[in-house]
Amino acid sequence: MNVIISGASKGIGRALAELFASKGANLAICARSVEDIGAFGNELAEKYKNQHFIAVAADMSKKDSIANFAAEIRQHWSHVDILINNAGVFIPCLLADPNTVEAFEQMMDTNLYSAYYLTLETLPLMLPHNSGHVFNICSIASIMPYGAYAVSKHAMLGFSKALREEMKDKGIRVTAILPGATRTASWDGSPLPEERFMKAEDIAEAVWACYNLSSNTVVEEMILRPQLGDI
Numbered sequence: 432m433n434v435i436i437s438g439a440s441k442g443i444g445r446a447l448a449e450l451f452a453s454k455g456a457n458l459a460i461c462a463r464s465v466e467d468i469g470a471f472g473n474e475l476a477e478k479y480k481n482q483h484f485i486a487v488a489a490d491m492s493k494k495d496s497i498a499n500f501a502a503e504i505r506q507h508w509s510h511v512d513i514l515i516n517n518a519g520v521f522i523p524c525l526l527a528d529p530n531t532v533e534a535f536e537q538m539m540d541t542n543l544y545s546a547y548y549l550t551l552e553t554l555p556l557m558l559p560h561n562s563g564h565v566f567n568i569c570s571i572a573s574i575m576p577y578g579a580y581a582v583s584k585h586a587m588l589g590f591s592k593a594l595r596e597e598m599k600d601k602g603i604r605v606t607a608i609l610p611g612a613t614r615t616a617s618w619d620g621s622p623l624p625e626e627r628f629m630k631a632e633d634i635a636e637a638v639w640a641c642y643n644l645s646s647n648t649v650v651e652e653m654i655l656r657p658q659l660g661d662i
């Protein structure tokens with residue numbers, strides 16, 4: 432099983448990588464920090480000696496960097512079973528504030544265009560096999576207007592729906608995962624107690640469960656919220 436996960440050195444991406452590695456998957460993972468992704472890649476390779484790990488520093492907000500990551504994957508693999516578009520950032524900005532235009536663009540590039548370009552690069556490794564599963568890590572902000580961030584995540588959900596339509600007769604499943612608040616580094620500094628958040632490991636388990644249904648079935652969208660509701 433060959434699995435690509437973007438933004439995998441921390442948080443939900445890391446939990447996904449740890450779970451899929453424990454299930455025997457070969458992984459291609461990336462993050463911007465070469466130290467972080469290199470150390471995690473080495474850790475996985477040390478623990479799972481018979482599996483193949485490609486751990487690359489890549490900035491998913493940049494088209495060239497996505498192309499380089501994909502080229503590295505193609506050098507080693509001729510097919511991909513699962514693509515998890517996870518890389519994403521929350522940058523506080525206001526749609527009416529001309530001073531946060533760049534922040535908004537950065538968020539759209541990281542949260543939406545990264546998934547579009549990485550999917551474009553990956554589909555040629557799925558289509559010839561008439562199989563594959565694309566997971567897009569959306570957000571509860573894909574259905575709730577939680578700030579300018581919600582624009583990128585609504586778009587990610589729209590991308591998931593349109594891609595599913597295109598792929599449904601090609602054996603490729605497309606699942607949108609919509610998590611609410613999940614305890615990761617992106618919440619560092621929050622005064623809220625641990626129990627207000629979901630665990631990243633639970634999101635990973637949900638993805639694994641969706642993947643394991645038979646190919647007759649696609650989970651189109653999965654909403655996960657903290658038991659006590661949105662923050």
Ligand SMILES: NC(=O)c1ccc[n+]([C@@H]2O[C@H](COP(=O)([O-])OP(=O)(O)OC[C@H]3O[C@@H](n4cnc5c(N)ncnc54)[C@H](OP(=O)(O)O)[C@@H]3O)[C@@H](O)[C@H]2O)c1
Binds near residue numbers: 440463519520618
């Ligand atoms: N945590 C939540 O409450 C929550 C809720 C709903 C949805 N989500 C979504 O879940 C996904 C993961 O969030 P998270 O909370 O796990 O984030 P996180 O803990 O901040 O981790 C983000 C990961 O992505 C990498 N990354 C960030 N920007 C990148 C870029 N431009 N190119 C490549 N890698 C990049 C980071 O490494 P580097 O910094 O080294 O690049 C890190 O490995 C995001 O799409 C987020 O929007 C999160």
